[in-house]
Amino acid sequence: MTVENAKVYREVFEVLKLFPNSFIRKVPKEKILYVYEHMDHEMSFSISKEEFDPTCLSEETIAILTMLFRDYWATEEERKALLLAMKKNEEKEKSKQALRNRLCRTIKAESVR
Amino acid sequence: MENQSMKEWLQEKRIWVPFQIVTKIESSRLNATSFLVGGWKENEKITEYTAVLDDVQSDSRKGDVTAKVLFLSNDMKLINDDFENIDCDELSYGPKIFRTKNEYGHYFIPKGTKLLKVDTQKDEEGHQVLWYVPEVLYDKYCRDRGLENLFTKKTDEVEEEILTFSDMLERVGISKTSIQSLFARMSRVKGSLLKQYEKLMGREEEKEKRGEEVTIS
Numbered sequence: 001m002t003v004e005n006a007k008v009y010r011e012v013f014e015v016l017k018l019f020p021n022s023f024i025r026k027v028p029k030e031k032i033l034y035v036y037e038h039m040d041h042e043m044s045f046s047i048s049k050e051e052f053d054p055t056c057l058s059e060e061t062i063a064i065l066t067m068l069f070r071d072y073w074a075t076e077e078e079r080k081a082l083l084l085a086m087k088k089n090e091e092k093e094k095s096k097q098a099l100r101n102r103l104c105r106t107i108k109a110e111s112v113r
Numbered sequence: 114m115e116n117q118s119m120k121e122w123l124q125e126k127r128i129w130v131p132f133q134i135v136t137k138i139e140s141s142r143l144n145a146t147s148f149l150v151g152g153w154k155e156n157e158k159i160t161e162y163t164a165v166l167d168d169v170q171s172d173s174r175k176g177d178v179t180a181k182v183l184f185l186s187n188d189m190k191l192i193n194d195d196f197e198n199i200d201c202d203e204l205s206y207g208p209k210i211f212r213t214k215n216e217y218g219h220y221f222i223p224k225g226t227k228l229l230k231v232d233t234q235k236d237e238e239g240h241q242v243l244w245y246v247p248e249v250l251y252d253k254y255c256r257d258r259g260l261e262n263l264f265t266k267k268t269d270e271v272e273e274e275i276l277t278f279s280d281m282l283e284r285v286g287i288s289k290t291s292i293q294s295l296f297a298r299m300s301r302v303k304g305s306l307l308k309q310y311e312k313l314m315g316r317e318e319e320k321e322k323r324g325e326e327v328t329i330s
Binding site for chain 1: 276291294296301302303
């Protein structure tokens with residue numbers, strides 16, 4: 001386990017603490033316990049409902065929350081919508097990357113000439 | 114004492130030490146050679162029992178692992194006979210639990226108890242050490258680790274109502290802007306990152322691989 005992961009798990013744990021028990025209980029306890037056992041206990045960090053700002057959460061924390069949402073919290077409709085949006089965004093990202101690569105190759109070819 | 118409920122019994126005890134099972138994993142088959150049972154820490158003295166797992170059988174399809182347990186007290190005396198006079202308690206919050214005391218008046222968890230794996234470590238000799246807690250004590254184990262907020266029921270909570278995730282976030286006081294922002298970020302999560310954490314924490318399809326549990330039979 002890396003230090004970075006320990007921080008991520010701590011962040012996830014703090015977010016989960018905001019959620020009502022009815023939602024937490026949908027997640028297998030083993031998973032919650034995994035987060036707890038691997039998180040950074042020394043880190044001074046907490047999130048309040050008022051301060052909850054998803055833009056400040058790490059990408060890794062969002063990934064874990066996404067996994068929990070997809071597997072335990074989302075309705076069938078929400079799950080489908082999420083998967084579709086993820087697919088679209090990944091495709092968009094891929095085509096952007098392809099465009100960047102093509103641009104790089106063109107610039108390289110130009111500079112050789 | 115004999116009529117004491119499990120709940121009262123738990124309350125009476127002060128510190129609970131989780132079970133430890135020392136195992137050697139050979140060819141993906143659980144081959145447990147020794148079994149240390151942590152007891153209750155009473156008067157600063159941890160009562161420990163050593164037990165040998167005998168006739169270990171694993172069902173690779175379900176992942177079930179069962180074993181006969183020969184319990185030895187600290188002086189290595191076989192104390193299995195104590196299990197014959199077990200006292201049963203029907204719990205209001207869990208399955209039937211058997212509890213018993215040995216000749217020294219110490220409590221221990223007898224056969225028939227389902228154990229849930231909570232951690233995996235390696236000891237100094239490189240043996241894999243699996244930490245188990247009895248299923249009925251799982252909540253207490255979590256509470257002891259400060260997880261009570263996650264596992265105890267809040268009285269003001271409306272349990273029966275079915276809420277969607279966004280309704281729930283709104284209900285707990287998270288602003289709509291934050292909810293939208295959370296969904297936007299979730300939809301942009303990279304598949305590779307998701308897979309990485311699925312691997313670490315286990316995928317839904319693989320969840321509750323029964324290998325995570327051991328039943329003392």
